[in-house]
Amino acid sequence: MLYDEVAFSMTEMSGNSNLSAKALQILTLTTTRTFEVIKSKWEEVVPDKAIWTIPAERMKTRRENKAPLSNQAKTIITSLPQITDKPALPVSLGRSPCRYAHGDAG
Numbered sequence: 001m002l003y004d005e006v007a008f009s010m011t012e013m014s015g016n017s018n019l020s021a022k023a024l025q026i027l028t029l030t031t032t033r034t035f036e037v038i039k040s041k042w043e044e045v046v047p048d049k050a051i052w053t054i055p056a057e058r059m060k061t062r063r064e065n066k067a068p069l070s071n072q073a074k075t076i077i078t079s080l081p082q083i084t085d086k087p088a089l090p091v092s093l094g095r096s097p098c099r100y101a102h103g104d105a106g
Contacts (some may be wrong), residue, residue: 035058053065
């Protein structure tokens with residue numbers, strides 16, 4: 001996607017209640033990777049402190065990352081249904097989120 005198209009895409013997605021659209025918005029707003037977003041857990045997110053702590057095991061660098069949350073990201077996250085035993089953004093990109101995120105076609 002071209003830089004000039006990001007604002008238009010974000011505007012279009014903001015009117016969409018689909019979980020995939022919300023996941024893409026979070027991905028864009030936090031500049032994280034797909035795998036980090038689709039495997040996110042509720043206990044990692046602290047909206048009142050505006051921080052999302054991604055554990056080292058999900059990071060490419062294998063170091064914990066504290067992603068700041070903008071007001072827009074916090075609004076999206078707090079609008080999601082909180083099901084504690086499920087990922088915060090339970091979306092599937094293709095047959096399997098893990099396989100897609102790692103580029104494994106097989």
